[in-house]
Each structure stands twice: as C-alpha cells, then as structure tokens.
Amino acid sequence: MPTPEKSASLSGDPTQASTASQNGLTKAWQSFVQASLLMKLLQILLALLILVAAAVVINISVNFVWLIALIPFGYAIYAVSAAKRTLLASAAVAVAGIALAFEIARGGPEPWLILLLLMPAAAVAGAHAGLAGRWYVPCRTMALILVWSLPFGLAAFSAFHWPQVGFALTWLIGLLVLGWRVFRASRANHQAALVPPAAAAGPGLRPGPGGGLPAGQLRGAAGYRGAQPGGPAGSAQPAGAGQPQPPVSVEAAMAELDAMIGLAAVKDQVGTIIASVEAARRRAMAGHQADRPMQHLVFVGPPGTGKTAVARVVAKIFYAFGLLSTPAVVEAQRADLVGEYLGATAIKTNELVDSALGGVLFIDEAYSLSNDTDGQGDKFGNEAVQALLKRAEDNRNDLIIILAGYQRQMDAFLASNPGLNSRFGVRVTFPTYSPAELLQLADAGLAAKGERYDDGARQALWELLNEVARRQLTDELGNGRFVRSLLTRAGQRRDVRIMSVSAEPPPDDLVTLAAGDIGEAYAELTARFRGYGETPTLDSALAELDALVGLEPVKRQVHEIAAQLQVARLRGRQGLASQPPARHFVFAGPPGTGKTTVARILGRIFAALGLLVRPEVVEAHRADLVGEHLGGTAIKTNKLVDSALGGVLFIDEAYSLYNPGYSSGDAFGAEAVTTLLKRAEDDRDRLMIVLAGYTEDMDRFLHSNPGLASRFGTRIGFPSYSPAELSQIATAIAGQAGDSFAPDALPVLDQIFASACRSGSIDELGNGRYARSIFERACAARDLRVADLGESATAADLTTVTAADLQAAARQLTG
Numbered sequence: 001m002p003t004p005e006k007s008a009s010l011s012g013d014p015t016q017a018s019t020a021s022q023n024g025l026t027k028a029w030q031s032f033v034q035a036s037l038l039m040k041l042l043q044i045l046l047a048l049l050i051l052v053a054a055a056v057v058i059n060i061s062v063n064f065v066w067l068i069a070l071i072p073f074g075y076a077i078y079a080v081s082a083a084k085r086t087l088l089a090s091a092a093v094a095v096a097g098i099a100l101a102f103e104i105a106r107g108g109p110e111p112w113l114i115l116l117l118l119m120p121a122a123a124v125a126g127a128h129a130g131l132a133g134r135w136y137v138p139c140r141t142m143a144l145i146l147v148w149s150l151p152f153g154l155a156a157f158s159a160f161h162w163p164q165v166g167f168a169l170t171w172l173i174g175l176l177v178l179g180w181r182v183f184r185a186s187r188a189n190h191q192a193a194l195v196p197p198a199a200a201a202g203p204g205l206r207p208g209p210g211g212g213l214p215a216g217q218l219r220g221a222a223g224y225r226g227a228q229p230g231g232p233a234g235s236a237q238p239a240g241a242g243q244p245q246p247p248v249s250v251e252a253a254m255a256e257l258d259a260m261i262g263l264a265a266v267k268d269q270v271g272t273i274i275a276s277v278e279a280a281r282r283r284a285m286a287g288h289q290a291d292r293p294m295q296h297l298v299f300v301g302p303p304g305t306g307k308t309a310v311a312r313v314v315a316k317i318f319y320a321f322g323l324l325s326t327p328a329v330v331e332a333q334r335a336d337l338v339g340e341y342l343g344a345t346a347i348k349t350n351e352l353v354d355s356a357l358g359g360v361l362f363i364d365e366a367y368s369l370s371n372d373t374d375g376q377g378d379k380f381g382n383e384a385v386q387a388l389l390k391r392a393e394d395n396r397n398d399l400i401i402i403l404a405g406y407q408r409q410m411d412a413f414l415a416s417n418p419g420l421n422s423r424f425g426v427r428v429t430f431p432t433y434s435p436a437e438l439l440q441l442a443d444a445g446l447a448a449k450g451e452r453y454d455d456g457a458r459q460a461l462w463e464l465l466n467e468v469a470r471r472q473l474t475d476e477l478g479n480g481r482f483v484r485s486l487l488t489r490a491g492q493r494r495d496v497r498i499m500s501v502s503a504e505p506p507p508d509d510l511v512t513l514a515a516g517d518i519g520e521a522y523a524e525l526t527a528r529f530r531g532y533g534e535t536p537t538l539d540s541a542l543a544e545l546d547a548l549v550g551l552e553p554v555k556r557q558v559h560e561i562a563a564q565l566q567v568a569r570l571r572g573r574q575g576l577a578s579q580p581p582a583r584h585f586v587f588a589g590p591p592g593t594g595k596t597t598v599a600r601i602l603g604r605i606f607a608a609l610g611l612l613v614r615p616e617v618v619e620a621h622r623a624d625l626v627g628e629h630l631g632g633t634a635i636k637t638n639k640l641v642d643s644a645l646g647g648v649l650f651i652d653e654a655y656s657l658y659n660p661g662y663s664s665g666d667a668f669g670a671e672a673v674t675t676l677l678k679r680a681e682d683d684r685d686r687l688m689i690v691l692a693g694y695t696e697d698m699d700r701f702l703h704s705n706p707g708l709a710s711r712f713g714t715r716i717g718f719p720s721y722s723p724a725e726l727s728q729i730a731t732a733i734a735g736q737a738g739d740s741f742a743p744d745a746l747p748v749l750d751q752i753f754a755s756a757c758r759s760g761s762i763d764e765l766g767n768g769r770y771a772r773s774i775f776e777r778a779c780a781a782r783d784l785r786v787a788d789l790g791e792s793a794t795a796a797d798l799t800t801v802t803a804a805d806l807q808a809a810a811r812q813l814t815g
Helices: 005-009 013-019 026-034 036-062 064-081 087-103 111-117 119-129 137-158 164-195 250-258 264-285 307-320 344-358 381-392 408-417 417-424 435-448 457-470 480-501 505-512 516-526 538-546 550-574 595-608 632-644 667-682 695-704 704-713 723-736 745-758 770-789 795-799 802-815
Strands: 297-300 329-332 361-362 400-405 425-430 584-590 619-622 647-650 687-693 712-715
Touching: 005 647, 013 087, 026 111, 064 400, 064 417, 111 480, 119 795, 164 417, 164 457, 250 297, 250 307, 250 550, 264 307, 297 307, 297 408, 307 329, 307 361, 329 344, 344 361, 381 400, 381 417, 381 647, 400 408, 435 457, 435 480, 457 667, 480 505, 480 516, 538 595, 584 595, 584 695, 595 619, 595 647, 595 687, 619 802, 667 704, 695 704, 704 770, 723 770, 745 802, 770 802
Parallel strands: 297 400, 297 425, 329 361, 361 400, 584 687, 584 712, 619 647, 647 687
Antiparallel strands: none
C-alpha cells in the first residue's frame, strides 16, 4: 500500500527511524523541492525549456524526437517536485530516455552512451518492480535514482578521460539508491505484518455511527504526506526536537484507545477523525488537491473521564500519519498562559505554544480564561485567548490545540469569542462512567498492582459504586480518579489493619482488600460532601410527611409527585418513554405553614429516588442573590446556585426579586431572576429550586417574567392552620421539649388559637410560628413562677405549663 516517506520515517519501525535520522541530505532535498518558491521556479524553467526546445527544432532542423524527449522529461521533474504521485511522471521519464537513446543510436555512437541514456527507463522499471505492493511510491523512488545518479554520472563524463567511468558510476549509484529504497520498504512491510489482528480493529475504525474506516484499509499505512511542518511562527524548536522519537503506528494508537474502559462514543468520534485524515491522504495519493487535515479540538465532559489520555492517543495518531513531528503532549492550565501584567500574557502564551510546536497543546479547564469574577471582563484571559487564536491559525499545519473542560462552562467560553467556535469546530464529548465501567476500572487497577479482593469485597464495592451513581455523585467525585483514590485509601486501611494484628502478616494478606477496607475508604472520600452520609428512603420521607400536623392538600399533592416519580422510574427500566419529572416548584401560602419543612421532605424524596445527590436545603432571600452593582448580581446568584447543586435551593419571599415600587424598574432583581432562570434550565438534572411566598405576591411575581411561569409550573398551595391544628402543633412542640400542658391549660390554648383565627390575624402572627411562640413565652412565664419556689420545686412544677402561663404569653404576643 502506498504511503509517504516522511511519515514512514516517523512510524513504528526502529530501522526506519534510524535510517531517516542518517539521511539528512535526502530529507533536506525533500524539504527543498517542496518549497513553494522552488515550485514556481520549476514551472518557469519548464516553460522556458519547452520554448528553447521548440526554437532549436525550428531553427536548426533538429529531429522532432528531441522535442518529444525534452518535454516529458521536464514534466516529470515538475511532477515529482510537486509531489504528484502519478504513473504519468514515471511514463514521461521512460519515454524521454528511450526516445533520446533511440535517436542517438541512429548515429552509431558508443554502446555505453546508449546504455547511459536508457538509465531513466531502467530506473522506472526497477522502481516499479522492486517496490510493487510495498509502502514507498515508485515514481518518487525513480526520481531519487535520477537525482542522485545522473548528476554524478555527467560530472564523471566531464572529469575523466574515460567516459566509461561516468557510465559505471551512474549505474552503480542508481542501483545503490534502488537497493536502499527496497530495503526500507521491506522493513516497513515487515513491521506492519507484526501488528496483531485484534489491534487493527479498534472500535473507532469499525463501520457504524462514528463513520470509522475499516482497519484493513489502514494496515501498512505509515503516514500521510502533507505540507511539511513549519508556519509563520515555526522558528521555535518543536516539542521533542532533537530527541529520538518513539515508533508509533495508527493501529497501535487505536489499540491503545480501544483498551480504555468505556468511552464508546469517544472512540467512534476519534475513528471519524482518522477516517477524515485517511481520506485526505488517499486524495493526495491519487493526485488530487488535498489540504493538510489538521484540526483543533474541544474535549468536553466531567473530570476523570480520560480526556488527557485520549489527547495522548490523538497525538500519536497524527504523528503516525506524519502530520506531527512528535507525539508529545504539552499540558497547560490558565496559570501557564496568563502573565502578571497586560502584555506579559501574550509573551507567556506564545512561549507555551512554541514549546508545543510539532505536537499537541492540551489546555485543561480552558474556560478559566474567561473569568468574569468582577463583572468587568477578564482582560488577562482575553489577551491569552487572542494570542492563542492567532497561533492556532498561524501554526495550524504543525500544531494541534485541544481545549478541555466541563460542558456547560465550555459552552459559555466558546460562545464568548466568535473565533473560538470557528477555529475549534470539532467537539469530542466524554460521558460519565457507569457503575459497571467504574468497577472495571477498579478491577484493572487492582490487577495492575498485583492485588485482589477477598470474599465479598468486590460485591461491596459494586454496591457502593451503584450508590454513587444513584446519588449522581460520580462527576463530583471524579469518575476514574475516584476509583484510583478509593483503591489507594483502601490499601492504606488494609495495611493499618493487618499490621495492627501481627508484625509478620501472611503474604496473601498484604495484597488482599477486605470489604471493610473499601467501606472505610469510601466513607472517608465522601465525607466532604454535605449531607452525603444521610441516606433517605422513600418510605421514611413519606412517613415524615404524613407525621406533619394538618396540610392535607399539601400531603396529597406531594404523594402524587412521589407516585409520578416512581412510575417514571419503572417505565424507564422497561424502556418506555415518560415525561421528565417536575424539578422546580412554587410554594404559595401564608408564613408558618411548613413550606421549608415540606421542601426538605421533597428533597429527601428526590434523593431517595436518585434524582438528587443529597437532600440538603440551602435557604436564601433577596439579599443572598442581589449584588451591590449590575454584573455583581449575576455573580452572586451563580455562587448561590453552585452552593446548592445536588440539593434544594429554597428562596423564601421570592416575590421580593420583583419590586414594582422602583420608578425605573428593579434592574438588580431582574438580573437575579434572569440568572436564576438560566441556571434552572442548565442545571435542571441536578438541582431543585423552590420559590416560596404569599399567594397574591407570588402571583404578581410569576406574571412579571414569562420564563418563571414556564419553568416553575408546579404549584403547591399551603393553607392556614385551624385552631385544632395549632393546638396539636403546640402540644407536639412541648412534647419534643420534655414539657406538657396542665389539664386546665388545654382549653385556654384552644381559646387563644380560636380567637386568632376568628380575628383573621393568624397569618400575620405566623401560624405554626405563633404556636411555637405561645409555647416559648408560656415556658418563660412558668420559669419565672417556679424560680420563686426554689429547692421545693418538683419535677412536675418544672415541666408543666399552666393556664395562667398561657394567658400571660398571649397578652405579651397580642398586646
């Protein structure tokens, strides 16, 4: 199979690599004949040659065969110098040589001169016969034979009195060049034959959604001959310059990718990139115009999903194709690009790019280059982006830049500058690892260290990994990094355990992980996540709801929501479609009716069903969202939302974000609402937002912005408590405190609550909060009374609230 020479010298055979390094003159010639200026000169010289030949034929009546010989020979030189790998170039050289030999033979010259002029035809025959079915292009081999042999032969003709010396030297050099090329081609074919069949069938090359090219079409292909590395800014030494490069083949790189656990979609996308490069190579081989198929990439996905490892494979693939001069990957972050003052950033960024020339520059967390922390724009990051964009364009032929980061942040970063989307148009998406893939990673990591599980340890690990997935904590823990950390911590726990038992533990115990080791390591690694230790169940959450006093409409609606979530999960297990569950809610009702309590219970229900990471509720008011200046509000709101990710964000008195009393409108509140709506949509799979407030005020607030009504479409109405329910609440609060009401106090308690409800002031008093306040004030009155009894006070005196205590509390609260 035909493949260009430069990439062969960079491919998988050590002999090829050493031969390439020992033939600097050949590489220099290849670079020289491919220079654009020389291409123009050759075309001009060819035109002049044809004109001169025509003039000679016309003016001195030279035989027309000379013209036939000169024109194809000139075309052959141009075709080879322009890398036009066609048989026409070979045929032209052969015709030129035979025509000249035939014409001169008619005059009866020496036989050695005829044989010398047959050299071009012999070079063509030798190249095509010796390289049939091999890696090297025959017409280029023929050109190298002529380029190296004929000039020396002609020089020898002029320098020696015996022309036969020039003839012999010409043929000797030609045979040596041909033998050298055949030897290299044989070594290359031998190296290709050593690639295992399994390695040649990477998933990215399988026919399928990714559009991968069948591996058989790439077997033996060492590279693609595009333009040589070097751009406007290519004066710096490329990555790995001056160092021996490792042998790499496309099949070996794809086998490395195929060996990675999971990442099926990534493998297909990489296979698509390979197919594109191979198609460009074949177009060039067929003599068609083919641009150098270099492209900058964007890797998006959560941490620990193998983005850096895949970047290394991509570098090896482009290196194996001859498009990069080294498979090295230079890793960088914001600090490696941004300087300490404006102007220094461009210098620092250019130095970083220079260090990566010829290879891959991998910039992790690239979105940090657009860091609007003060709401005024990131001047340093913008300077780095501008410098990076210029180098991405200037050095597009000898550098691949990969920008990596979380998907949401990368979307915003790429949208911040039109040049980013245009120059980084290829996106590779990395998915979160499944529990099964995490377990495979653990098995492979343990086997690599020569360790093993004891009975039950692997099952315990499997259950914990499923718990991580159920709580949607895989990305926060770091996917594959979490598995590595878990095994490391578990190994430390094992070492402590076995060494505390015996100073000379059995050899097997030194390499065996127990279920307890894994459990302790797991608890240590997950302890930093708020609320993670609490593992609610659906039954316990619903039981807590049912234990609340009153709120019958609320309980009924929450039970309906829980049932819908359960049915959706069952439909999903059977492959049936279902409507996505409501994630954001409006709690409308007077204060003190249990809205915050129900929000906690709803969070526990969602966490129990695996729809939230934790049941924690972050409570907030207007002051927690609104900043001191425009631009600062969005930053403050985003930080608040970030703190609640994985749980519930409860915004009480949410209607205060819309204040119609401002003459020019509430710009700060509107900014907070706009930011909140965007996050409610972007993070709907890992966040619940509850907007709470008075019914009438919430109605006005929801009508102030069309997006609020659409994203917060589920409303739960909270009714005011009845007198009996308030009495139950007060009695329950007293019981929790270890106190009780005297028998004669209960009618007084009922009378107090009935009076507040009858007068319509119960909502202003705070419903359940009023019940708690009555009890607390009554306890204060009791304590004042019992303090006078001194040491004679009994336990009943210390824990009983009397009717007089309640009447005193009511007078204090209602005036």
